[in-house]
Structure formats: C-alpha cells, structure tokens
Amino acid sequence: MTSSVKAVEALGITKRFGPTIALNGAGIAITEGETHALVGRNGAGKSTLVSILTGLQRPDEGEVRFGGEPAPPLADRDAWRQRVACVYQKSTIIPTLTVAENLFLNRQTDRGAIRWRGLRARARQLLEQYGVDVDADGLAGDLSVEQRQLLEIARALSFGARFIILDEPTAQLDGPAIQRLFDRMRSLREQGVTMMFISHHLDEVYEICQSVSVFRDARHIVTTTVGDLPHAQLVDAMTGEATAAYEYRSRTADASAPVVLAARGLSLAGRYEDVDLAIRSGEIVGLAGSGSSGKVGLAETLVGLRRADTGTVTVNGTEVKPGDVPSVLAAGLGFVPQDRHHQGFVPLLSIAENATIPIAGKLGRYGMISPARRRERGARMIAELDIKTTGPDQPVADLSGGNAQKVVLARALADDPRALVVINPTAGVDVKAKHSLLGAVEDAAAQGTGAVLVSDELDDLRICDRVLVMFHGKVVKDVPRGWTDSELVAAMEGIEH
Template identity: 55%
Template sequence: MIAPVVQAVGVGKRYGPTVALHDVSLTVRPGESHALVGRNGAGKSTLVSILTGLSATDSGSVSFSGEPAPPLSKKDAWQSRVACVYQHAMVVPQLSVAENLFLNRPARGGLIGWKKLRRQARELLDSWGVRVAVDTPAGELSIEDRQFVEIARALSRGARFIVLDEPTAQLDSQAIERLFARMRQMQQSGITFLFISHHLHEVYEVCQAVTVLRDARHVLTAPVEKIGRAELVDAMTGEQDGLPAAVTHAPLAVGAGEVLTVTALSGDGFRDVSLQVRRGEVVGLAGSNASGKHQVAETVYGLRAPTAGTVAVEGKTLPSGDIAAALQAGIGCVPRDRHHQGLVLAHSIMDNVTLSVLDRMGRCGIATPRARRARGTRALSDYGIVATGPEQPVSDLSGGNQQKVVLARALERDPRVVVLINPTAGVDVKSKEALLAVVDRVRAEGKAVLLVSDELDDLRRADRVLVLRGGAVVAEHRAGWSDGELVAGIEGVGRHD
C-alpha cells in the first residue's frame, strides 16, 4: 500500500494555558485534494504550522511518505516535502518573477547568471503552465498569478504536497475556476493539496476528502461525496441543524427617507454610478473583483477621490476623498482588508474599538484608560467577541473575532450610513452568522446599509442588489432573486447560455 503523503498522529500543542491542538490526526493520500475545515480558532493554523515545519509538536508525530518529519532546523528538507501558499502572497513585490522563484538559493561561486536565471524561470513556469513574464515585478502580478508563482516556486524545490490556505479569498469567480482547473491538472501529475477554506461549496467542488477540526480536536474525516453540507456544518459547529435559516425581509417603513445619495459617480474602475439607500434599507453591490464594486464603496467612504459625481448624506454633499468628513457626516465603514485598513494589530481591542470616537471621549482626543476599557468591555458583549478581556491585542484574536472588532469600531459613532465591504471574508460559519445578525440589527435601527460582497449568503440580507459589470450598473434585483439570476448577471451571460 502506498504511504500517505503526510500523516499526523495524535498531535498536541499548547501555548501556555491555551490548548491549540489536542490528539489531532490527519492522513492525506497521494494525488488528492484534502479539505481542512473548521471555525476560526479550531486549530487549523496551528496544524498547518506543524505540517510545514514552523512549529514543533508537544506530542504525537508527523511523517511524510512514511518517513519521520525532519528536524525544524533542516529548512531545505522541509521545503523539499511541503510548501504553503497563504491567502496573502509571500512574494517580494520589488523583485522580478524570476528572482522570486529562486530566492535564497545561492548561485555557484556567489555570482548570479541573470540570463541563465531567466531561462530557468521560464522553463519552470512553462512546465507547470504558468503564463507570466519572468521579468515582471512580482508586485505587478494579479493575486491569481502570484499564487501560481508561489506554487511553482514550491514545486521547483521538490515539494509535491502543497497547502493552500484560503486561496480563493481574494479571487473572483472566473479566477477561482482557473485555480480549480489548475489544481485538477496538477493532481493528475502527482501533486497533493491540503485545501483550507471557509466556503463549503468549494470543498464539494474541488476536494475528495475532508477533515473537520473543532475546539482544537479532530471531529471527523470522510470522503466528500459521503457527507452532506448540513452534516458538515454540524460537525464544524457542534450543533444540530447548523445551516442558516432562510432570510426574510421586513418591509421598509412607509415614507422611509433617503439617507445616502450617490449621483453619477465615476472613478478608478467605474463610471456614472448612481444609487440611493433609504433609512432601514440594505442595498447590495455585486460583481466580479474587476467590476468596480469595491472602488465604488471605497469612494463613498472617502478612501478614494472620484473623478466626477457626488456623494451626499441626507442631502448634504461630502468633500471628495475625505475620510474625516465622511465620519463627521455619519458614515461608518468596514473596509475590504481588515489587517491593513481596519485594525491596528499590535493594539488592544479597546484601543481599536474607540479609534473613531476619541474626539468624543475627552479633550483633544485624549480618553482615559477607564473610559476606553468600558467601551471595549461593552463591545465584547454587544458583538460576541471571544477574548480574555478588552486589553487583549487584536493580533491574538481569530479572524472572525478580529472582524467583529472592525464592525464594533465602525458602529461606535452611531453612524447613519454603514458601508460594509466583504464583511464575512475569511471567517467561520458561526462568526459569519453573528456578523450578518448585526447587519439585520442596524437595519432595524433605521440605518442605511451599503453591502458589498462576493458571498451570495451575505447579499440575501439586501432589499435590493445592484450588479456591476465593467464599472457600470447593469442590473437590479429585488429580494427573492435566485442564485442563477444573480450569477448570470455578474458573469454577463443569459440563464440558458
């Protein structure tokens, strides 16, 4: 019998009093795509760090193709066995594709033969069907191409086991299809994948087996074809009937006033976009990553300056590209990238929650620790943030809890308009439900919500969904739309094409 590509048996890991993994086992067979799923904080990241040689086990063992894992100090040995492609690309943006492919591999005699380097890079990429120019700076590549460059780099070191950590989080539907097609081709060539995703439909589309972790423990491993989605969600959450209920919409109040008015707005990646959001209404923006939907939302909030058009809150036109003015006018925002735009990772929960209201908490924006702690404590309760206390750094939190902190900060000023950009990206099933419940809550409070998302489940919260394609609004769907209708509009195809 052929030995597993990787096998973890009885793995345990603690960080001080925190149990990160307890008696976890995993077996990945050659040539398969094996999904690893679980809520944020379930232990997935810790297990990956052990499987890739970044952390040692406290108990248990790891083997590759029947041989014990090498010592952590033997980095070359680890890189010849396994590599991880993370959600955020691990390339050096200033260096060319060729330089990134052969980074940290000393040339003979210490001198680099640039012509030979470029030739070898081209041969490597061609052998795996990656079509990018080797002289291109890596920072200019699309996210999709950066991922393929990282995979090719891993394969060039001899690794045939690739961990894909949330690879689709920043890709549009067409790029996801290309990624999955490439994965299938590579599987036929003997490459094995450990696929980590919060999108369960992707597990069913591209994986043959799935392992579920919950609360640092192994819950189940099964062939994908033999486990239903409801059963999978129950395993992840530890609850029965874990699938979310259908979304119902209360009708808008009679005479609900217009709060947000966007008129003939144009900018980077979009043109002549007009929309209105009334009090107590949720309006969704749907489209591919190239549709311009993110840029529209960021312009509404002042992160970008438009080239034409206006944004007004309750009839008052806002200055262009002015975040402070947007805040003062009553716009709160959950930005697209929580790590770079939404949080100060080294600071505490209470510091992050109060960032947008310091001017209201004391003279010259200086707030006492007691006042900040009180607001932080309230946020823990109001948004279900799982933490040791308001003083805990947000860098210590899971992705779902970090996103709750971002949302708490956005709502701390009691805004009249809430702009949500991919609010549930990279969070687990239960955190997603909690975040969307807040959307329902702020709608009931009479706030106007502009919701931008790649997730159909998110967009079901909307009273109306505007579809953008090629930078323009091409369709509007009222609540009750079918998946097929919306996806057809996003992709620009007819239902029966």
C-alpha cells in the first residue's frame, strides 16, 4: 500500500551540455513505497535525470527534493548516499575485492585499523538481511551478473537509502534470473523501499511497476498509473508517433553458398562441449539458450575472446589462431561484443575514430591516417545506420546507448567482413534503434556476409534463417525459420530435445 508522500521529486529540471539541451523543464514525482517506471527512447533524457537525482550533476534550473526536503549540497556525498542509490547496467562492483570489501568500500572502519573479522561478520549479517546468497569472503569477480546486482542493492540499502534507481537491470539476465530479481523487488517494496525502474522492455513495466513516467526529446510527456496506459499508447507517448512492428524480411538461405565461418569439435570446460557449426555466405544463424547454456562463451570463442580447450575455428577458409582476436579479424570476421562499454568502443574517441579502427591502415599512406578520409567514412556510417549525432567528430561517450551500439556495429562492418558475430546487440536500446541494428545485420547478409546472432530476445532471432538452441553447453536443436515462441522456449528450457 503506497502513501501519498513523495519519496523524491524533480521539479522543472533543465540541463544543457553546450548547445545540447538534455532536459527541458522536465520533472518526476515518485510516491513512497511504489515502483515507478521511467521510459523513453535513447536520448530522451533518462540518463541525465538519473545523474541529477543521484547528485552527480547540478541542474541549470529546477530543484530536487527528498521526502519534501531540499536535496543536500552536491559536495555532501554521504548525505546523498543516505537518500538515493543507483544500480547501473554497468556494474560498479570491484571484481578484485571480496564481497565484504565491496559492501563496505571506503567505510571499513570509523577510525583506526580495520577489524577484518568484524567487517566480515557485518557483511554476512547484511547479506542475510536482504536475502543475498553469496559468500562474504568470496571474490566479487566470481559472482554472476544477477548476484552482482543484488550485492549493489544490499550495499545501497546499507547506507540507509530508501530510494533505489534500477537502470536496465534485466539487460543481461535470462528469464529465471529476471523473475528472481522481480521477486526481490516486490519484497523490498513490501518493506517500504521506493524504486525507479528504467527499462526498454515494456512488458516488464506492466509486470513490476505501479506507475510510469514517459520522457521524449528532453521533456516530460506523461505520468500515470500503469493500468491506465495501454501498451500502444505507451509506445506512442515514447515516440510521438505510432511505431510499426519490425518488418522481418522474406529470405531463403542458399544451401550451396560457401561456408564463411565454421567450428569443429569446440569444447571449453564449464561452458560448452563438442560443438560443430557451419555458417554460409548470406546466412543468419541464431544462438539461443539460457544464461548458463554456453551460447555467449561459444560466440566469444568464435571471435577469439576465449580460447577453447579443444577444436578449431575457421574463418573464410582460414583456420585461425585460438584465442587470438587479431588473427580472427585479419581472416575477415567482424564482431559486436556483449559488453559495449568495456569491449565495444573507446569512450573519449570520436565516432569516426571508433568506427574506422579496423580500417585505419586503409585511410592514408605511409602509416599516416587522413583525417578527412576518416571523417568521410564516419559520416557515411552515420548515414547508413541513422546514428543521432552532431557529426563524426562527436565523442562516443556523449551518445545515448542505442547510438553508441550503432557505432560498435559500424566498426564491426567497416571492413566488409565475410563473417559477423553479434552478441546481444539490442540489449538496453529503444525500439527504433533495435530496428536499425537488426536491419543492418540483414543488409550485411544480403551482401553475402554470414552472421551469427546471439540474443536473449526472441524477436531478434526472427531475422535468422535458423536458430541453434543450446542447453547445458550442447547444441540440442537446429530450428528452421518459422518457429513459435513456445517451440523455441521449450527447447531452451530443456523440455524437449
């Protein structure tokens, strides 16, 4: 049962970054004890609002209030932590520290030497209090994505914060893990914790949230209870127009086309075993399965990010050196990694610099890159992938998530690869960006590229000519185009082989 007291309010917020208006008189009000969705396309102003609600940015106009009281000064970080915390899509957990050390980072002791036994005891008590089933003495780097998120929630609550922002928390979770997260969120709500939930998966908004606010083009559009806003109206509010469903192209793979990417006898202990596959020119093959199926580990082996214990990978007829990314790229493969923040781009470099990294040697003579040629190629990629930007010289760090992901795909396609591996390309991006990304993969296939598409989204996999379903490290089914959701999910859950 929610109260009428506002846990947090942002009133008349305007924020500019040079000529760009990130928020234009926008605001939000969240009632104590409710889970409130914030939705909008990439670039709508959501991330800027989060930075203001957490005290990382000062608004140019407007104010933030907690429980009816003005927000503390920006310099008083402890006061902000006692009021609000954010669990970001990009984890802030330090992998080389233990769980206990992460929980009490920078507050291990009030004074004097750290009492490690007491610290671990406090950590175990905190983990038990919030139902986080991990070892306080274990390394945080050994935790799953799900466990790291729960650890961040427990850490936030330990500061005394009763308002938590969850930024795309389900982007890297599989179905069962998402339901466990939602169960935990419902439990926290019953304890009076207020949450702001940011997601591009609108079905999740209807499942877990009581109310929703929509932002578009830096402005607040509407706030209402979830039950009063049908799905179609919610999409209209986000886009300003009725957004058509993605039109999956009619396609027939050529069974006689040459194989451009192959694996034989691939095994990696704890991830997958004895995998064979062959991807033909112009063919899109999906990899589906739960988070523990081994699909991401297999894809990362194909691109050289992991080294298999046994087996071979062949790209465009060339057997590549195991676990060697440069060898794979030189053979003619492009890839989009799962984690765009760590592996996909260099944040401070421009769009043109990031997108042309694979072809830098072709943009000049005698080892010198022509800035004009680089900008020209960058501008062409911006047009082809509809990247929303001020131009090819804009740093990728300034882009929204969907547009940054388009830069990563542009880089993967820069050298016209014969083979392409794309891992969860639409995680954390809006509807229109998703359509652009899937369309670019289909365009590449139409030009003869053979592609492997790994995705947790069933709709993404509909562009595939066939889908290989993995279960506990094995490929258990090869599903041709035209499958139903129930057929694919049954195979993914091991209900049928």
